[in-house]
Amino acid sequence: MLSTRLAPAARRRSPATGLAVLLVTVATVVAALVVHHSLASSDRSAFSVLRGVHGAHHDGIGVEDGVVPDGVTVFDDHYPAVTRLDPDLLDALRRAGGDAASSGVTLYVNSGWRSAPYQQELLDEAVGKYGSEAAAERWVSTPETSLHVAGEAVDIGRPDGAAWLTEHGSAYGLCRVYANEPWHFELRPDAAALGCPATYADPTQDPRMQQ
Template sequence: MRSGRSRQSKWMLFPRLLGRMILLVLFFCCGFLLYNLAQGQFWPFEGQGVMPYSVDKAKDGRDSAGGSGEEKEGGGDEEAWQLILVNKWNPMPEDYQVELTELSNGQSVDSRIYPSLQKMFDDARSQGIYPTVASGYRTARKQKELMDEKIGAYEAEGCTRAEATRKAKKWVAVPGTSEHQLGLGVDINADGVHSKGKEVYDWLERNGYRYGFIHRYPEDKTEVTGISNEPWHYRYVGEKAAKEIRRRGVCLEEYLEEDGDSAGEKK
């Protein structure tokens, strides 16, 4: 009898404890949801892939709006770095980090664009066109050396320092504003043995976009890009953006601008 009673009282305690625990859990859940609602996100994990850094939500939005049907793993995260805008008005972030892959000729590029670059070169060669990367990634110091050289060359032609500097800036980006420092810009020339420059430039103009590369400084966009026509300078932006840029006949600045407050604000 006695053991029966004590067992009964234990069983009476259990539901009361359980009830308190459920209340506590509900309390935390409500708090969590309210907090996220206040932050403007209904579901707090939306859009967060496996990448540790913050998600570029704008890109996700454009993906669905564009409706190109091309889904790549990672979605918005994958694109953010591809569309970084660096020009004379938008210097690169000071803490920008690049992981490089060295090419056989000693030049290097951002490791993420290497497979596309290699594929482009392989395909070009299979069609009898022989390109080579004349200049890939550059350090800020290298960029400054190039600028100094260019200014020196104009001075040697009789320009004043100010004049020489102004002219040089049309061809060479001020350190901190060059896509070469991102590792995403490459100067592509002919190998000088099997192909001539123009053959390579023409092939790139026709085919570069298929591999995610755009002719970055076209003749008719110098006002917008701030750089003179450079048929050799190609910039990786990803296949989707490259196709769209070509279809619309715009340059990267205009492409980002047209996409309004989504990509345009991203640096």
């Protein structure tokens, strides 16, 4: 008899219970949509900032000066940043790039050869960011001393590529030069036999930058 009396009560509560479940479900979906929209907006904002950093150049500075769009690799023949690198450096990069690819790693080029005006623009921007030329030159050399302007340095984009080249680069004569720039590589032909030399703390410690 007890179960007989409870059954109708349970049935009377079920519409309210169903409505509560429905409301909770709707609230959950709405919250998820709000979070998704918020994250998407954040991603778009970050992407806009990133595009501004890499895409805004003054005085007509562009691809012909060594500006590199995202996605360029050491095998790309369409950009002066790659094709105007020292031939021996480029050959070593492409040999390394082929072997890296067999390990599932792509060697992207964030920056390679640069024109003197492009280098000066980067230095001017760094002075504005760090407050003085002395502080800026820890990261960006002058056009007169830059190994990028000489076509003798390359910045490898994306951490996995730089990490792979740090570990394996000496076999191709490719070495990191500055401790504060894990992306910056230069050709050291003796490295295959002797290993890469010790890194400088930053470019201001490099005697070549004291010209």
